[in-house]
Amino acid sequence: xxxxxxxxxxxFFRFIAKHTAYLYFxxxxxxxxxxxxxxxxxxxxxxxxxxxxxxAAIGKQFTDAxxxxxxxxxxxxxxxxxxxxxxxxxxxxxxxxDAGELKAIVANAPQWTGRFKVAxxxxxxxxxxxxxxxxxxxxxxGVARDMAVLTPDGLxxxxxxxxQNYAKVMPVVNRNFMVSVVSDSTRTNxxxxxxxxxxxxxxxxxxxxxxxxxxxxxxxxxxxxTFASRGIPVGQIIRISKDKLFYNVDVRLAVDFxxxxxxxxxxxxPSMEKIELMQSPDSPEKGE
Amino acid sequence: xxxxxxxxxxxxxxxxxxxxxxxxxxxxxxxxxxLAIFIAFVSMSTGQRTGTxxxxxxxxxxGILSGDLGLSALLGTVQGFVAGFFHVPQxxxxxxxxxxxxxxxxxATALIAGNLLQSLLSDPLSLPLYVRIxxxxxxxxxxxxxxxxxxxxFALKKLLKD
Numbered sequence: 001x002x003x004x005x006x007x008x009x010x011x012f013f014r015f016i017a018k019h020t021a022y023l024y025f026x027x028x029x030x031x032x033x034x035x036x037x038x039x040x041x042x043x044x045x046x047x048x049x050x051x052x053x054x055x056a057a058i059g060k061q062f063t064d065a066x067x068x069x070x071x072x073x074x075x076x077x078x079x080x081x082x083x084x085x086x087x088x089x090x091x092x093x094x095x096x097x098d099a100g101e102l103k104a105i106v107a108n109a110p111q112w113t114g115r116f117k118v119a120x121x122x123x124x125x126x127x128x129x130x131x132x133x134x135x136x137x138x139x140x141x142g143v144a145r146d147m148a149v150l151t152p153d154g155l156x157x158x159x160x161x162x163x164q165n166y167a168k169v170m171p172v173v174n175r176n177f178m179v180s181v182v183s184d185s186t187r188t189n190x191x192x193x194x195x196x197x198x199x200x201x202x203x204x205x206x207x208x209x210x211x212x213x214x215x216x217x218x219x220x221x222x223x224x225x226t227f228a229s230r231g232i233p234v235g236q237i238i239r240i241s242k243d244k245l246f247y248n249v250d251v252r253l254a255v256d257f258x259x260x261x262x263x264x265x266x267x268x269x270p271s272m273e274k275i276e277l278m279q280s281p282d283s284p285e286k287g288e
Numbered sequence: 289x290x291x292x293x294x295x296x297x298x299x300x301x302x303x304x305x306x307x308x309x310x311x312x313x314x315x316x317x318x319x320x321x322x323l324a325i326f327i328a329f330v331s332m333s334t335g336q337r338t339g340t341x342x343x344x345x346x347x348x349x350x351g352i353l354s355g356d357l358g359l360s361a362l363l364g365t366v367q368g369f370v371a372g373f374f375h376v377p378q379x380x381x382x383x384x385x386x387x388x389x390x391x392x393x394x395x396a397t398a399l400i401a402g403n404l405l406q407s408l409l410s411d412p413l414s415l416p417l418y419v420r421i422x423x424x425x426x427x428x429x430x431x432x433x434x435x436x437x438x439x440x441x442f443a444l445k446k447l448l449k450d
Binding site: 020021024025028029031032033034035036037038047048051052054055058059062 | 304307308335336337339340341343344347351352353354355357358359361362365366369372409
């Protein structure tokens with residue numbers, strides 16, 4: 001009986017020894033399934049977290065190592081992106097500046113004349129020989145020759161040529177430009193012209209030494225002008241010196257032409273009758 | 289150096305290679321499994337018991353790296369166990385052709401079992417079963433088998449002869 005029992009036990013152990021792989025398999029499968037079930041528990045979360053930290057740290061090193069090979073491409077990509085953003089920033093800044101200037105110019109539009117057309121300076125040529133402005137308003141917008149161009153600060157010039165959508169403006173700072181002006185205190189009349197190379201300085205000519213002109217007086221267009229309405233500011237007298245018959249009067253111009261980007265075109269039509277009359281010969285025609 | 293120590297060192301290195309290099313070679317949602325190939329190799333050359341132990345250990349290491357401890361351990365265990373059926377004992381004096389065939393068979397069985405189990409138990413992409421099984425099992429096994437052939441010719445062939 002005892003021998004039989006011993007044989008049974010030994011055969012059992014032999015069976016176990018022969019199939020340990022199956023036992024290990026069952027054991028490990030059980031452990032694995034337990035781990036899967038326990039994976040939601042806090043203790044294993046910590047292990048998992050640590051694993052992820054290691055994983056992330058090594059992954060980062062790996063990514064850093066591979067980044068060396070892609071660095072040039074990445075840099076190029078970033079450079080292009082930077083360029084695109086920079087271009088967009090420039091456009092937006094320009095738009096903001098334009099909007100601000102436009103708002104200011106409309107808000108400060110002088111009230112002493114009629115309607116105005118707001119126009120943008122699209123081209124400018126300031127040189128010793130030819131100073132001209134091109135604005136983006138033409139005959140379609142109601143602009144015509146000999147209209148006055150100004151800003152809220154003062155007179156800019158005169159329209160001398162017009163296309164459908166653009167107009168050419170002869171500014172005050174042009175050797176061929178002349179405008180009749182009057183001083184605001186002593187009401188002294190004269191002809192304002194620009195002669196020298198300084199774009200902020202002009203001269204008033206034909207002011208007799210007998211006049212009581214004062215330094216610091218403001219100068220505005222007079223009613224004698226053939227294109228500008230009366231009273232458009234032109235500048236301020238900064239220096240007066242005597243010549244033989246006339247004063248040499250230096251005027252600091254009201255408009256800063258170096259930063260001119262928006263202008264107003266006075267849509268008041270110039271008096272053609274007055275122009276024709278002034279251009280007619282001085283001597284009366286002889287009758288037959 | 290002790291053969292098992294060598295296998296353990298190789299296992300750790302391969303676990304990192306699998307996690308950070310081989311797993312990036314994705315086609316659709318499948319990638320080769322170098323660790324399963326190595327488990328199959330160890331199991332085939334050392335026996336089912338050692339292969340199962342080794343597979344469990346390998347699964348734990350892979351699980352620590354991937355964050356999925358239980359599933360990886362289960363996959364490793366199953367792969368080691370099923371590859372053990374193709375064990376070629378050292379003293380059997382089997383020809384190299386037979387060893388090669390057994391290695392391929394062990395690898396294929398381990399890969400199919402592992403991929404099938406993985407596609408059934410894990411679904412991180414929420415793909416339907418009819419997409420997961422062809423992609424993971426068929427494509428994953430094919431890719432891994434290609435890697436198996438390469439590994440055999442360039443590295444494991446010499447080890448199996450020894």
